Amino acid sequence: MKKIRIVTEKFDNLGEIAGKFFDGFSVSEQTGxxxxxxxxxxVIEIADIDGSPDFDIRISALxxxxxxxxxxxxxxxxxxxxxxxxI
Numbered sequence: 001m002k003k004i005r006i007v008t009e010k011f012d013n014l015g016e017i018a019g020k021f022f023d024g025f026s027v028s029e030q031t032g033x034x035x036x037x038x039x040x041x042x043v044i045e046i047a048d049i050d051g052s053p054d055f056d057i058r059i060s061a062l063x064x065x066x067x068x069x070x071x072x073x074x075x076x077x078x079x080x081x082x083x084x085x086x087i
Contacts, residue, residue, distance in 0.1 A: 001084050002048045004059055007032065007076040008066050010040040017069065021062045022046050049086065 008014070010029055018025050025046045032041030044062075048055045063075050 001082055002055070003080045003082055003084075004044075004046045004048070005076075005078040005080065006044040006046075006059075006063060006066070007078070008042055008044070009034075009070050009072060010042040011070050013069075014042055014044065014066070017065055018044055018046075018062060020065075021058045047084065049084075 009032075015025075015027050018027070025044055028043045028045075030041045030043060032039055046059070052058075059077065063077060066072070066075055
C-alpha cells in the first residue's frame with residue numbers, strides 16, 4: 001500500500017478541495033518554516049488502499065489546485081510504502 005503526505009501552507013477550505021479528489025483523507029494542522037519564515041501549515045494524508053489506477057493523477061491534480069488556490073511555488077509530497085489493512 002502507498003500513503004501520500006502532502007505538506008502545504010494551511011488555508012480554511014483545504015478539506016473541501018481534497019474532497020473533490022478523494023473520498024477519505026486526514027488533515028492535520030502544524031507549524032512549519034519556509035525560507036526562515038514561520039507559517040501555519042497542514043499535512044494531508046491519503047492512503048491508496050485498493051491500488052487505484054488513477055491515484056497518482058488525482059494526487060497531481062490536488063497538488064496543482066492547492067498551489068493555485070494558495071499561491072504557492074510548490075508543495076511537499078512524500079510517498080510512504082507501507083503495510084496496512086482495514087479491519
